[in-house]
Amino acid sequence: MITRRAAGMGAAASFAVAAAHSPAAAADTIELPTPRRTGGRPLMEALALRRSIRAYSSKPLPLQLLSDLLWAANGINRPAEGGRTAPYWRHIMVLDTYAAMADGVWLYDPQAHRLLRHSREDIRADTGLQDFVGGAPLNLVYVAHGERMHDVSPPERRFFASVDTGFIGQNVYLFCASEGLATVFRGAVPYERLEKRLRLPPEQFVTFAQTIGYPAA
Numbered sequence: 001m002i003t004r005r006a007a008g009m010g011a012a013a014s015f016a017v018a019a020a021h022s023p024a025a026a027a028d029t030i031e032l033p034t035p036r037r038t039g040g041r042p043l044m045e046a047l048a049l050r051r052s053i054r055a056y057s058s059k060p061l062p063l064q065l066l067s068d069l070l071w072a073a074n075g076i077n078r079p080a081e082g083g084r085t086a087p088y089w090r091h092i093m094v095l096d097t098y099a100a101m102a103d104g105v106w107l108y109d110p111q112a113h114r115l116l117r118h119s120r121e122d123i124r125a126d127t128g129l130q131d132f133v134g135g136a137p138l139n140l141v142y143v144a145h146g147e148r149m150h151d152v153s154p155p156e157r158r159f160f161a162s163v164d165t166g167f168i169g170q171n172v173y174l175f176c177a178s179e180g181l182a183t184v185f186r187g188a189v190p191y192e193r194l195e196k197r198l199r200l201p202p203e204q205f206v207t208f209a210q211t212i213g214y215p216a217a
């Protein structure tokens with residue numbers, strides 16, 4: 001596992017990492033461009049288009065779209081108080097969002113709106129039990145910090161963390177519907193294998209995963 005540190009790379013170099021998924025890319029941080037907070041389809045149109053799609057092009061997402069997507073998923077929409085685009089249990093943020101892409105695994109840092117490299121391994125195929133996950137450009141993996149959930153039993157931890165994840169998943173669905181992207185929220189996940197590949201400590205667990213990309217032509 002690679003230490004989560006800023007590499008001080010310029011925006012152009014960071015862009016190359018996300019856009020080209022170059023195996024030689026060395027950056028440990030991708031500074032995401034400011035997310036667009038306007039535009040997109042009207043909500044009712046996005047709702048009308050929302051659906052699950054299971055056939056993907058391998059084309060990577062441009063950096064601006066990745067930035068917008070992560071912000072829509074669970075970014076900070078009220079900077080003064082750190083409020084998020086998705087609601088969460090007891091005002092305790094228990095979820096991390098990992099982005100599994102061809103060039104490795106990245107952890108979304110909502111405070112700085114950037115991606116921190118978690119590993120250089122392509123683990124996309126291990127984020128699910130369906131064939132399309134390994135070829136899609138992006139699989140989000142939602143990870144809960146059980147240790148942050150005090151006074152509740154392990155089943156309740158999984159329950160509340162799953163509900164939190166569902167809200168994020170729907171944000172992603174609506175964003176994808178708005179942008180003409182394909183997505184599917186997934187519980188068919190090889191949990192033990194994926195947690196091992198992510199090298200999660202025992203108190204953390206995967207709740208769900210979600211594939212995102214351009215629909216296959």
Ligand SMILES: Cc1cc2nc3c(=O)[nH]c(=O)nc-3n(C[C@H](O)[C@H](O)[C@H](O)COP(=O)(O)O)c2cc1C
Pocket residue numbers: 050051052053054130184185186187188189
């Ligand atoms: C909790 C949950 C788990 C899901 N797991 C999977 C999955 O592992 N694989 C998959 O292809 N779809 C999965 N889905 C997507 C559903 O199959 C899909 O939403 C449902 O069939 C309705 O289709 P629609 O989303 O196109 O309306 C899941 C949905 C939810 C809410």
